[in-house]
Structures are given as C-alpha cells and as structure tokens.
Amino acid sequence: MDLLTWTYLLVGLSFALYIGIAIWTRASSTQEFYVAGGGVSPLANGLATAADWMSAASFMSMAGIISFSGYDGSVYLMGWTGGYVLLALLLAPYLRKFGKFTVPDFVGDRYYSNKARVVAVICALFISFIYVAGQMRGVGIVFSRYLELPIEWGVVIGMAIVFFYAVLGGMKGITYTQVAQYCVLIFAYLVPAIFISMQLTGNPIPQLGLGGNVADGVPLLDKLDGILADLGFEEYTSGKKSASDMFMITLALMVGTAGLPHVIVRFFTVPRVRDARLSAGYALVFIAILYTAAPAVAAFGIYNTIQSTSEKPIDTLPAWVTNWQQTNLIGIEDKNGDGKVQYLADPATNELRIDKDIMVLASPEIASLPNWVVGLVAAGAMAAALSTAAGLLLVISTSVSRDLFKTFRPEISEKKELRIARIAAAGAVLLAGYFGINPPGFVAEVVAFAFGLAASSFFPVILLGIFSTRINREGAIAGMLAGLVFTISYISYFKFISPELNTADHWWWGISPEGIGTLGMALNFLFCFGVSYLTPPPPKNVQDLIQEIRIPKGAGKAYDH
C-alpha cells in the first residue's frame, strides 16, 4: 500500500477507537463529567496523565529543538519531568485529600475568598486557552502534511473529534481515551527511534544507543561534537546559554509544570490519597519513556541529516529531502553555485534550512522504514495533540460552569450545571479552532506565558496553602497579583513591545523571558509572607481544613460509588 493509504487507515482506525471509547464511557452526572466518578485506577490515571501532559510540542518539536541546541535543550527535558517530583511530593496527595474538582476550588476555599477564586479562574482559563490553540494548530499541521488536506479542514476534523469525546464523555470519557492515546503515541515514537538506533549504533534501545559508537567505533556524541565544530557550530554536548539562565528556565518549567491546572486536575480522579502519590509516579514513568528517547532521536536526527546532505551534490540528495522540500520544511539555496549543499553556522554562507519538526516527522523516511511507520507517526502526533486538547477543554469548561456560575449562582441544578459545562466546552472548541486556522503570529511566543503564569500564580499559593497555616486571604491575593503582573509585564515587554531588545544584554540579571516565571514565583512568595504577617491569620475553620488535608485518612468517603 502507498503512504497516503496507510496514513488514512491508521489515523482513521485510531479515531474510531477514541470515539468508541467515548460512547462506551459516556458521563451522566456532574461528578462523572468533572472527575470520572473518582473511580480510575492509579495505573490508568498515570497513563492518562502522561497523554494529557505530552502535547503536540513534546511529540513533534521537542526532539528537533534539542537537535539544534544540543546541551541547551536539556532545560526542556529536566524542566518538563522534574515538575512531577514537585507535583507528587508537594501538591497531588493533599489536593486529592481536599477532594474538590478544580484548582480554583481549592484556592477559593483555602483562602475563604471569592476574589481569590476569580483570580485563579482567570489564570486557569488563560493558561489553558494558550495551550489549546497550540494543539489545534498541531492537528492542522499533521493533517495537511500527511493527508494532503488543506490545513483548515484538518483543524475542523480535529475539532469535531475532540468535541465529540470531551464534551459528551467528560472526564470519564477522556480518561480512557487518553489511555488509548498514550499507547498509540508511545508506540509511534519508539518504533522509528528503535530502528534508527539499530542502524546507527547497533543498539536496539535508543536511550542506550545515544551513548553508543557509530560504525567507525567513535562514540556518536563525540563524533557529533567534531562534525558540528568543523561546520562552525557549538559542540553538541556544550551549550551557548549561561548557567544562570539554564537554571532559571529549568526551574520555571518545573514549577510551571507542577502548577498547570489540567495536570493537577487529573489527580482528583483516583480513589485514595496513596493512589494519587502512586499515580504521579506511574505518570512520570510513562513520560520518561518518551523523554529519555527524545535526546536520542534528536542526536540521531541531526547526525543523519548532516551525513546525508552536507557537501553532497544537490541533484543526488536522498528522496526524503526532496519530499519535505515540497512542504517547505526543508529549504536549499545554492549560494556559492558549486552544486553542493553547505550546512554551516554562518547564515551568510549556510545553504540548508531545516525546520525542527523534521527530526520526528521525517524520521521514518530518513531511516528508509516501510510506509506503515510513516502512517503510525502521523497517528501518534495526532494522539498527542488530541489528548492534550481534550484535557484542556475540560479545565476550561469546568472553570466556567463550576468556578464562575456555580459560585455566584449556587442554586442552579446539577443538570443545568452540566449543560453550561458542555456549552462552555463547545465554545472553547470553536474559539480554539478559529485560532488554529488563523493562528496569531505569537502562538509559539505565548507558550512561555503559560509556564510563567502557572509558576508565578498557582504554585506558590497552593504550596503555602498546604504547608503554612499562617498565609491568609490577603497574602494569597497580593502574592498571585504580584507574580502575575510582574511576569506578564516582563514577557510582554520583551516578546511584544520591544522584541528588538530581547537579548541577554537587556535582560534583568541575564534572565530570559522563558525563565522569568522563577522570579515571578519568588515575588509571589515574598508578597504572600509579607502581607499575611501584617494582617490577621486565617479563621479557625480554615486552620482545621489545613490540618485535615495533611492526613490521608478519610479521603475515600467523598467518592463512594
């Protein structure tokens, strides 16, 4: 069968599977819609969390970013996994014991204030929305590259699928769909990685192949260091970023990961506190399988690309180069007219332009793998984008229906609440689809926002809400606002207002906008403590609530089913 048929077949089969699961697990009550009836096993929840977390960016772009930045790319690897340690140790068990549905629920109750709740809702909506627009764009890209559909139609089909299972199925529907999506995406990621690792290093495990030797007996990474240095680039295993900037970005990504509402909400779905702990462990195992393979995919990809193009005559380049030239992800321009490709660090003489997404999307072709593997990678990229989009839509819809409507109109019936949640999700799908088709130029830039905001708003107030009995309403609101305003201002200034000044010379203490969430978080902590100690401590019933959530016993009762 040819490539297009295989792709249609595999993507179609995976979609049928997701829809089937959604019908089978249709939600009937608000509790099922929000948190899957509290009956998901830690293992299933770990799988679902991994799929929820790993987005189109993790699947398609991360390895490519590492390919072109080498050691500097480590910030994503450490940042997006280390956050799970914070989540498992500091947040998940206690939030599970608290036993409500959303992050703003916790903020509102712990800080006995609807103002605090509204600030939290706005953050949650903003963070989730930035993310979901990016996922829809990812769906559109996969459709247009592999299925040869216009990008608009790709986005529309993606919207319809997500709408179907997230809006009808609710949390229960997406949990089991995400379990299936994890299986699809990890299989799709590892199959080409294993083949390429075998070809290059003879080791079938890509994680080990990265430390293996290439055909002439030299370690792959040393070989790569040498090749890149000859072409004028930084060595692969040493970076350009300063240690302080690496430090700040990694910390901002870790803390941001732990503060992302669509990840936190997953831990409300398991039956007991100890399941929440265990399930965070499982989630990280499943994430780590992809995240430790990614640096291998990255190094293999850049090595293969340079070997098969650099100083090679343009008219005898391998077929995948010409294939991807048509999608404009690879560009060749023979500047010096010698009929060969020069890949060089100097932009004036470099003749090869490669998009970072190539490293994963074209990997099966680079390794001359059969057509079904190409179709598999398309289905995997789709699974990664759809699973994350569904989790985010659920956060958006619950934030609107529960945290806004239910808080201010407590008399509405459960049925009506469920309807509002579904309408909100439908609205969010449409809006996200619109931005998927007409992406504002700044989608990539605003991802820094999502992590910066999660780090500077949620993480400190949730953490202190559990570990301090002294932090009060005034402190929390002041802290969240200070962290938010500072982080938004700094990122906006360098990304939108004066992008020409976005260089290390102008940054405060050399901290890039990607890493500024760390400083925003510190500011949040400072205001939380300062303002709290100047104002009266929280009332007795809140003190009791804090003591209560610190002890695991008694959490099971809330979700008998």
Added chain:
Amino acid sequence: MERYWKKNLQTLALLLFIWFVVSFGFGILWVEELNTIRLGGFKLGFWFAQQGSIYSFVILIFIYVIRMNALDREFKVNED
C-alpha cells in the same frame, strides 16, 4: 499528628535535596566538572542533564510512595 507531619517534612526535605542535586547540581551548575568523567559514550554531566536526572526523578517518586505508605501505617492514618 505533629510527629507524623514532622516526619513527612523530613522525608520531603531529603528527597527534594536529591532532586535539586541531580538536576540543577549535576546537570547545570557542575556540568563542566562532571563532563571530564565518562560514562560509556556519554560525558557524565551531559548524561545527567539529558537522561540521568529523569531516571532519578522516577526513582525519587517511588521512594516517596513507599516511605509515605509506611509512615501512614505507622501513625494509623492509612486508608483501607
């Protein structure tokens, strides 16, 4: 209960210390020093930054799970 909470905090402090050392320490602050040591085809600092820290994170969470379950039973706050 105060003793339970104190022991919990001690566990957290120890595990987070290791969390910090393997990622920010070995992966960023002391990466150059560690890169002079080799682990097969890897430079050790680079390995910690791209793989070693992630393996350590997984192990840390499972140590936490085992330790907290034991602590819950010791203080009889475990769930059935």
